[in-house]
Amino acid sequence: MADTSPPRSERRLALFDASGFIFRAYHAIPPLTTSKGVPTNAVLGFTRMVLKALQELKPTHVALAFDKSGRVERQKIDPTYKANRKAPPEDLTPQFPLIRKVGDVLNLASLDAEGWEADDVIGTLAMQAKAEGFQVLVVTSDKDFMQIVDEDITLFDPAKNKRMGIADVQEKMGILPKQVRDFLALVGDAVDNVAKVPGVGDKTAVELLHQFGDVETLLARVEEVKKPKIRAALESHRESLVRAKQLVTFNTGLPLGVKLDDLIRRAPDATRARDLFTELEFFALLRDLPAEEPAARPDVAPLSVTTTLVTTEAELKAMADAAKAAGTLTLVPAFEGMPFAAPLVGLGVALPDGTTRYVPLRHQQLGATQVPVAAFTAAMKDVLADAAVKKGGHDLKALTLVLANEGLTLEGAHDDVELLSYLLNPSRREHALEDLARERLRSELPALPASVGGKKGRALADHGPDEVAAAYAVRADAARRLAPELWKELELGGLAELARTLELPLLPVLARMEREGVKLDVTELGRTSERVDVEVKAKEAECHQAAGHVFNLGSNPQLAQVLYEEQKLPILKRGKTGPSTDQEVLEKLAEEHDSVLARALIEYRGLSKLKSTYLDTLPTLVAKDGRIHTTYHQAATATGRLSSSDPNLQNIPIRSELGREIRRAFVAEAGHQLVSADYSQVELRLLAHIAEDPVLIEAFRNDEDIHSRTAAEIFGVDPKDVDREQRRVAKTVNFGIAYGLSAHGLSTRLGISQENARDVIERYFTRYAGIRQYLEDTVEKARKVGYVETLYGRRRLMGDLLSKNRGVAQAAERAAINMPIQGTAADLMKKAMLSVDAALREQKLKTRVLLQVHDELLFEAPDAEVDAVKALAVKSMASVAELKVPLKVDVGAGKSWADAH
DNA sequence: GTCACGACGTAC
DNA sequence: GACGTACGTCGTGACA
Numbered sequence: 001m002a003d004t005s006p007p008r009s010e011r012r013l014a015l016f017d018a019s020g021f022i023f024r025a026y027h028a029i030p031p032l033t034t035s036k037g038v039p040t041n042a043v044l045g046f047t048r049m050v051l052k053a054l055q056e057l058k059p060t061h062v063a064l065a066f067d068k069s070g071r072v073e074r075q076k077i078d079p080t081y082k083a084n085r086k087a088p089p090e091d092l093t094p095q096f097p098l099i100r101k102v103g104d105v106l107n108l109a110s111l112d113a114e115g116w117e118a119d120d121v122i123g124t125l126a127m128q129a130k131a132e133g134f135q136v137l138v139v140t141s142d143k144d145f146m147q148i149v150d151e152d153i154t155l156f157d158p159a160k161n162k163r164m165g166i167a168d169v170q171e172k173m174g175i176l177p178k179q180v181r182d183f184l185a186l187v188g189d190a191v192d193n194v195a196k197v198p199g200v201g202d203k204t205a206v207e208l209l210h211q212f213g214d215v216e217t218l219l220a221r222v223e224e225v226k227k228p229k230i231r232a233a234l235e236s237h238r239e240s241l242v243r244a245k246q247l248v249t250f251n252t253g254l255p256l257g258v259k260l261d262d263l264i265r266r267a268p269d270a271t272r273a274r275d276l277f278t279e280l281e282f283f284a285l286l287r288d289l290p291a292e293e294p295a296a297r298p299d300v301a302p303l304s305v306t307t308t309l310v311t312t313e314a315e316l317k318a319m320a321d322a323a324k325a326a327g328t329l330t331l332v333p334a335f336e337g338m339p340f341a342a343p344l345v346g347l348g349v350a351l352p353d354g355t356t357r358y359v360p361l362r363h364q365q366l367g368a369t370q371v372p373v374a375a376f377t378a379a380m381k382d383v384l385a386d387a388a389v390k391k392g393g394h395d396l397k398a399l400t401l402v403l404a405n406e407g408l409t410l411e412g413a414h415d416d417v418e419l420l421s422y423l424l425n426p427s428r429r430e431h432a433l434e435d436l437a438r439e440r441l442r443s444e445l446p447a448l449p450a451s452v453g454g455k456k457g458r459a460l461a462d463h464g465p466d467e468v469a470a471a472y473a474v475r476a477d478a479a480r481r482l483a484p485e486l487w488k489e490l491e492l493g494g495l496a497e498l499a500r501t502l503e504l505p506l507l508p509v510l511a512r513m514e515r516e517g518v519k520l521d522v523t524e525l526g527r528t529s530e531r532v533d534v535e536v537k538a539k540e541a542e543c544h545q546a547a548g549h550v551f552n553l554g555s556n557p558q559l560a561q562v563l564y565e566e567q568k569l570p571i572l573k574r575g576k577t578g579p580s581t582d583q584e585v586l587e588k589l590a591e592e593h594d595s596v597l598a599r600a601l602i603e604y605r606g607l608s609k610l611k612s613t614y615l616d617t618l619p620t621l622v623a624k625d626g627r628i629h630t631t632y633h634q635a636a637t638a639t640g641r642l643s644s645s646d647p648n649l650q651n652i653p654i655r656s657e658l659g660r661e662i663r664r665a666f667v668a669e670a671g672h673q674l675v676s677a678d679y680s681q682v683e684l685r686l687l688a689h690i691a692e693d694p695v696l697i698e699a700f701r702n703d704e705d706i707h708s709r710t711a712a713e714i715f716g717v718d719p720k721d722v723d724r725e726q727r728r729v730a731k732t733v734n735f736g737i738a739y740g741l742s743a744h745g746l747s748t749r750l751g752i753s754q755e756n757a758r759d760v761i762e763r764y765f766t767r768y769a770g771i772r773q774y775l776e777d778t779v780e781k782a783r784k785v786g787y788v789e790t791l792y793g794r795r796r797l798m799g800d801l802l803s804k805n806r807g808v809a810q811a812a813e814r815a816a817i818n819m820p821i822q823g824t825a826a827d828l829m830k831k832a833m834l835s836v837d838a839a840l841r842e843q844k845l846k847t848r849v850l851l852q853v854h855d856e857l858l859f860e861a862p863d864a865e866v867d868a869v870k871a872l873a874v875k876s877m878a879s880v881a882e883l884k885v886p887l888k889v890d891v892g893a894g895k896s897w898a899d900a901h
Numbered sequence: 902g903t904c905a906c907g908a909c910g911t912a913c
Numbered sequence: 914g915a916c917g918t919a920c921g922t923c924g925t926g927a928c929a
Contacts, residue, residue, distance in 0.1 A: 554923055556908060575908065577925095582909060609910060613921060639918060641913085648920045651912035659911085683913090739916035748915080807914050818917040822913090826918095854913045854918090 013129045013263065014059035014156075017140035018110070019067040019118040021046050022099060024141060024159075026092050032784055034281045039091040043098045044282060048802075050106065051285070053139045053158045054265075061134070061263040063125060064103045064110045070117035077246050080193050098280070105273040107266035113254045119144060123250030126153050129260055137163075146173065147180035148250060161804075174206045182215045185245035194247050195240040199233045215245050270439065278492050284786030284799040287425060307473035309465055310349075310359040311369040316379040319349060319357055323383050326352040330392035330415065330480040331399055332472050336452050336460045338646070339401035340515050340629045344373075345461050348472025350392075350480040358469035365464040377406055390414035394433040394479050397634065400511040413507050415483035422635030423495050423503065424486065426796055431635055437478040440485055445478060446471045494793050498827075502792065503634065506830050509837045509849070510632045510642075517627030518649070518666055518850045518858070521896075522619045525665040529615040532607055532658065539604035546597035553604060556581050562597070569593055584748075610653055614662050621647050632852070639819050640794045640826040641854060650853045654901075666897035673866050673893045675847075676900035677873035678856035680888040681706060682825045687738050689883040690791065690820060693770030700885035707731040713767035714760055733764055737771065738821045740814030775817050782816040790823035791881075828880055828887070829855065835876040845869065858897065866893050 025045025032041040054062070074081040103110045111121050119142075126136045126148055136153040138145050145155055146169045155164040169177045186205040188196025200208070208225070212218035218225075219238055225231040234241070277286050310316055323329035334346035349357040360370040371379075383389055384403060392415030393399055400410045421431040437443045448471050449463050460468070490496040544550045547566070551558045560579045563569050569589055573580040583605065589598035621628055628647065636643040644650040652666070653659025668674045684706060688696035699709045704719065711730035712719040722730075732749055733741065747757035765772040782788045782798045789795045796819045800812035833852065840847055847869045851858040857877070861869040874889045881887065894900045 552924080556924075558924095577907065580908080605910080609922080612923080613911070617921080633919095637918060641918060643919050645920060648912085651910090651920065653911060655911085736916055739918095741917095742915055744915045746916090810914080811917095814917065822918060825913095856913085 011061060011133065012057065012059040012135045012137060013061040013063070013125070013260065014053065014057050014137045014139055015122045015125055016050060016053070016062070016064045016108075017118050017122060017138065017142060017145070018046070018064040018099070018103070019070070020140055020142050021049055022092070022096070023088075025049065026089070026095070028159075030784075031091065034279075038098075038280070039095055040098070040280050040282075042092055042095045043102060043280060044285075046099050047102050047282065047285060049139075049158045050102070050108070053156065056158070056161065057137050057139070057156060059137060060265055061129075061260060062108050062265045063258075063263050064108050065118040065121040065125070066100075066110060066112040067117045068112035068114050070115070072115040073251075074117075074247050078193075078243050081247055082192050085192075101276060105276050106268045109258070109263050111256060111258060113256060116251060116254060120251040120254055121256065123148055123252040124254040124256055125258075125260075127252045128256075132260060134260070144180075144184060144248065144250075146177055147184075147248075148252075149177040175209050179209045179214060181245055181249045182209055182218075184248040185215055185241055188244060189248070192247075194244050195237070196244070197230075197233050197237045197241055199229055204230060215241060274489075278489060282786065283493075283795075283797050284802070287427075287797055287799055307348075307356045307358050307469045309369075309469055310357045311371060313371055313375050313379060315357075316359070316371060316376060319351070320379055320383040322351055322353070323389055324386065327388065328352050328390045328392060328415070328480075329383065330476045330483075332393055332475040332479065333399050333402045334452075334460060334468060334472050335402050338629065338631075339398040340405070340517075341623060342402055342405065344402050344406055346465065346468065346472060348469075348474075348476040350473065350476035352480070354477075356473035356477050358465065358473045360465035360469070362461050363463065363465050364459075364461045368465055370465065373406065377408055381408060385409045385411050387412035392416070392479050392483050393476065394418045394436075397507050397511045397514075397632075400508060401515060404511070404515060410508070413504055415479070415487075416504070416507065417479045417482045417486055418635050419503055419507070420483070420486040420490060420499060423499055423794070424489055424493065426635075426640060426794070427638045433475055433478060436482055441478060441481055443478065446474055448472075493795060495795065498793055502827065502830050502834070505834055507634065509833055510634060512837075513849050513851065514629055514631060516848045516850055516860070517623065517625065517629040518860070519627050519669055520618060520622050521665045521667045522622060522626075524667075525615060525619055525662070528658075528661050528665070529611065532611050532615060536604065536607045536611055539600055539607060542600040543597060543604055546600055553601070554608075559601070563589070563595075567595070567597065569595060569598075606656065607658070610656075610658050610662065614653065618647060618662075618665070630851070637826075638796055638815070640790060640823040640830075642826070642852060649851055652897075654898075660898045663898035663901075664896045668860050668895055672860050672862050673895060674850075674897055674900040675859040675861050675866060675869050675873065675891065675893045676856055676897065677859070677870070677877055677889055677891040678853075679825070679829070679877065680890050682828065682855050682887065683738055683821050684734055685883070685885045685887065686791075686821050686824050686828075687771065687774075688885050690824065691770045691774030692884065693768050693774070695768055696771070697884050703886075703888070707734055710734055710764070714763045716763075729760060733760060737764070738818055740775075740817045778820060779813050779816055788816045788819045790820050790827050792824065792827040794823050794827060796823070825855065829857075831880045832877040833857065835880055836873060839872050839876055840869075843868075843872075845872075858900070861893070 022042050026042035029041040029045045031039065032044060033039050071082045100110055113121055122138055126138060129136050130152045137156050138153065139156050139158060141157050141159050149155060149164065149166055149169050166177055173180065173183065175183055183205050186197050186200050186208065187202060188194045208218055212221060222231060222234050225234060274286060310319060330350040332348040333344055334348065335342040335344055343362055345362045347359040347361065349359065359376065360368060361373055361376055363370060389412055391410060391412050394416065395418050396413040396416040400413065403410050417433065417436055418431045421436055434445050437445050449460055449468055452460055487496065490499055540553060543553055547562045551562060553559065557578065559581045563581065564571050564579050571579040572585050572588055583602060586598040586602050589595040590602065618628065623629055630644045630649045631646050633643045633645065653662050685700055688700055695713065699706055707727050707730045708719050708722045710733065711722040711726040714730055715726050729750055732746065736746060741761065743754050743758040743761055746761060747754040750757065778788060783801045786799065787795045787797045798812055798816050800808050801816060803809040803812065829852065833849065836857065837849060845865050847859050847861040847865050849857060850860050857873060859869055859873065870891045870893060874891050877889045878887045892900045
């Protein structure tokens with residue numbers, strides 16, 4: 001036995017009734033083709049079933065069994081066997097070879113035997129495996145297989161996710177597994193053209209088998225059959241009954257010539273599987289492919305391990321020339337800390353000829369040979385600024401910023417593998433180079449120094465060049481190798497244009513915004529903080545007073561104890577870990593149960609939240625230039641939006657008075673103003689456009705108060721007669737509709753009954769019929785193709801839509817509804833940013849873009865440019881797309897962010 | 902001390 | 914569970 005075999009006792013062979021599933025999948029899944037028209041419904045159903053069953057059963061050995069001219073041998077017994085079967089439908093035939101191909105890339109053995117059916121192949125293998133001590137799992141939905149069930153052979157129906165052993169067969173059929181063939185012979189099979197004994201149905205067959213055991217005994221003692229009609233039928237159908245039993249009995253002695261060790265389960269060939277699934281457009285399945293495969297493919301060269309240190313100006317120049325000649329250059333900077341402030345310690349380089357370099361620049365180690373930074377910048381300036389030399393790497397925005405610190409401009413950002421991977425699957429949490437290399441190059445990257453990313457260890461610059469050269473150079477090489485593969489997939493998914501014309505051009509714009517930063521009036525913020533500190537302490541004391549003792553207001557378990565055990569207030573909502581104490585609950589407790597504690601807590605929470613998150617934190621993040629430099633993440637959200645962190649400047653308060661006060665601390669330099677331009681109702685406008693809803697389109701074309709108009713539609717009144725309550729309801733519906741709003745959600749939000757909420761939603765959909773249609777179509781299409789997309793082709797893979805867990809599937813539906821809207825808004829804003837940035841540069845204005853908050857851009861403009869910038873921003877943003885509705889942009893200016901609104 | 906997680910709350 | 918997308922703070926409990 002081969003060493004690779006698991007211990008005997010743990011060996012499990014899964015045998016798939018592949019041929020059976022092909023037909024089942026074909027009929028279970030509605031017609032489906034790739035964008036090129038290749039039918040794939042059976043392939044998809046089959047593939048899903050196999051992957052699911054493998055996950056469920058975790059077999060050690062696997063085989064797929066197929067029919068091969070399957071009726072030939074049985075027709076020797078009875079020429080009419082399956083004679084009335086029609087040829088497979090014409091859109092199924094081309095799927096047979098594709099299914100074999102799926103088995104191939106999943107590294108699963110496919111077995112068949114000329115003239116025999118999959119049943120016989122499985123029967124043979126099952127017996128063989130049983131004899132060798134295997135547990136056998138037959139994956140099938142066909143009841144005929146019950147005949148081979150025994151202590152070691154179990155059936156598994158992936159459709160029902162159910163296993164079937166001896167006891168299950170007995171319970172279901174009322175007979176032993178080995179009697180199943182007798183049963184089938186007695187009752188016949190119209191579909192397969194197996195003759196039955198007339199007058200013998202399921203019940204009679206079972207009775208007969210109880211009495212006689214099997215067909216042979218029954219025929220030998222037929223005179224003992226009590227009912228004359230049945231007896232006569234049996235006597236006159238002797239031959240056909242014997243034949244029927246032969247037909248339904250599996251042949252378990254085929255000469256397959258396969259050793260069970262050949263069936264050891266192997267990991268899928270991830271690369272080929274990815275290619276095939278991409279070709280078949282099984283995007284939802286792509287995500288579930290395993291990240292690694294055991295064997296390295298021989299056609300992929302190992303990642304470069306020999307790295308040349310570049311320590312002379314001549315070598316630098318040679319490197320720059322080589323890059324210029326080839327037109328590409330892949331770079332990974334060695335730095336630590338924030339990219340907008342970090343000095344460049346070194347630079348990993350990969351050249352298109354497959355060689356790698358490391359340029360040490362600021363290693364502190366004694367005796368480290370390195371070129372002076374000035375010589376480096378002089379030698380590299382041109383090639384870095386040459387857009388014709390395409391730059392590659394991982395997170396080129398960080399590279400751009402770090403180089404900018406050295407006075408270097410990076411142009412031609414093109415192969416950012418983080419960004420490219422993000423566009424392929426924006427739902428993915430991370431696009432770490434380590435992971436991409438593992439998945440797509442089957443290589444482990446050497447570890448970076450512990451100080452980078454983590455906090456411990458020596459500073460990066462205290463490492464010698466030799467210690468880190470390989471790590472950075474190999475990273476550059478990995479990025480260089482990944483880029484072509486990622487571009488190929490982008491082309492296949494129709495995403496390459498989005499990458500080339502939107503995301504990659506945006507990258508330097510974001511870099512400039514981060515580098516610019518926004519000025520914070522720390523003194524002003526400090527004053528506010530001191531004042532709030534007093535208020536927070538007062539509220540805290542009030543809470544302790546109300547509780548009768550001191551406790552940690554920040555601890556929800558402690559708070560829950562006080563509220564629900566000591567004060568015996570009713571538990572209105574529960575979370576996973578215990579009773580909830582969130583704002584909604586507190587408000588109810590304050591209102592309906594007149595809880596002094598709840599009332600004080602609400603105020604405490606509001607104050608302490610703003611204090612800890614903003615007032616106390618923002619000042620610590622002010623850089624030496626007196627400004628705050630956020631980091632924008634271009635590869636973070638599932639919809640295509642940007643996100644912001646360190647600090648997050650996209651959730652600075654605005655709704656409360658204290659919130660606005662915090663915004664007052666974001667100010668313009670002397671002689672400048674902040675200009676804010678934001679899209680009005682952009683998502684609702686996009687919904688109108690995408691859904692092509694005539695009523696909503698008309699409302700926006702007339703620049704109506706959209707919430708009043710909606711209220712008028714819902715409540716059947718004239719827009720001018722809409723009252724405040726009606727408008728409030730309509731506003732909530734308008735906001736919620738693109739999020740997959742439910743009656744329950746609307747009722748809790750508005751404090752109305754669920755019936756009432758249902759009625760409101762129903763009226764809404766009646767008046768805005770296009771919206772309902774759009775929502776339904778979006779989910780339906782997403783289920784079929786596995787993704788949703790924006791107006792500009794940005795895609796989000798949506799695997800969970802087919803989840804068996806209804807909650808998960810419904811959440812995925814809501815996300816699917818929302819993404820095209822939110823994502824298209826994000827696309828538009830990104831286009832607007834490109835347009836605005838280009839216009840500002842072209843007109844050589846001193847105004848800078850500082851912040852983006854999803855539907856708002858914040859500029860810092862010299863006083864003299866304010867009016868021009870207002871006009872420029874409105875024009876650029878509003879004309880970024882020609883839609884069925886106008887895009888409206890509101891704009892304002894002032895000394896602070898609050899004043900600009 | 903660090904980490905992961907959940908609860909909560911801020912924004913659009 | 915019940916309305917989508919993010920990120921940050923705090924408390925908690927596991928682990929070192």
